[in-house]
Amino acid sequence: MIKAVIIEDESLVARELQSKISAVAGDVEVQALLPSLKTARRWFMQNAEPDLLFMDIQLGDGVSFELLEHFHLSCPIIFTTAYDEYAIRAFKVNGIDYLLKPIDEGELEKAISKCRALSEKSKPAPPDLQELLQMLAGSGSREPLYKEKFIVHIRHQWVPVNTDDIACFFKDAIHYLYTYKGNRYVLDFTTLEDIEELLDPRKFFRANRQSIVNIDAIETVTLHENQKLTLRLKKPLTLEIDISREKAPGFKRWFDR
Known part of the structure; x- marks a missing residue:
């Protein structure tokens, strides 16, 4: 089974792409639909890279190429974009393809087949990020801004x-x-998801449904027999935070860097 991730800020477009992928490639399983650059950065901080990545270029909070700079992804990439062919000819490098919106199922099937063949041979080379960034982002990428105070x-x-x-x-x-x-x-926020979107994923980790923890606040991590983790925060805090067995591998990757 090929594991895929879709990065797309229009939810209807993302779900439609997921449906088309299921229709033309039964061996491709979409693991996650990521609606923003911040969400994608957090996901890749806590999860292993997929076998295949579908990326819209211009997201609401930045240019998706920035992910490739930060995480050095080596998986094949298919850009789903509204840019015309002339503007994106540079994408035709090893490991990269593109689909123009609205996405045609036949073209989608061809792009997936190309990436499947690349994966079977070897890991594709990373793209020329500077060329792509200069073409579509002007002066290049900028570090996303996160909330400085609450x-x-x-x-x-x-x-x-x-x-x-x-x-x-x-x-x-x-x-x-x-x-x-x-x-x-006390905070006025409606959900922890709203708070999580404002935080730098390199410093803050969503430990469970009830808590988000700062990496600098962790004093010890206890590993239990069932592979769950318990975080003990530094004094004077007396809080202990549990992490499930499913989230433990992602936490280890985030914490051990």
Whole structure:
């Protein structure tokens, strides 16, 4: 089975592509639909690269080529793009193909077959990222911006808390953040997913449904017989955070770097 990932910021387009992939290539399993550059960066930080990658070029929060700079992916890539053929002729390098939107099933099948053949022979070479970035992103890529501070409410006042001072975020009945000093503050966010989107995935890890942890806040990691993990945070915090067996490999890759 070939494991694939789709990076596409239009949900209807992403689901339609997934359906077409299932129709023309029964041996391709789509593992994830990633709607933004930030989401994709977080996913690749916590998971092994797929066998095949479908990438829209221009996402709502940046250019998808930036992922290739940060993660040095070696899997075959198929760009799904609205750019015309003249603008993307440079994509025709080893390991890269492209499909013009709306995507034709016949062209999709040919592109997957090409990538399947490349994978069977050897790992494809990485693209000339600088050429691609200069062509479609002007002066090149920029580091995405993440939230620098969170506003909390204390006795009818707004008080800023620097993100670097936050040890973890925790969901109980409501959402809290904990600082390294052990202070707990209430947040106005609706979900942890909303918070996660604002954080640098190199520093913050979504440990489970209830918590997001800062890498610098972890004191010890305990491995249990069932392959689950328990994180103990640095004092004065007394929090322990559990990580499931399924998420443990992704956490190890994120933590051990």
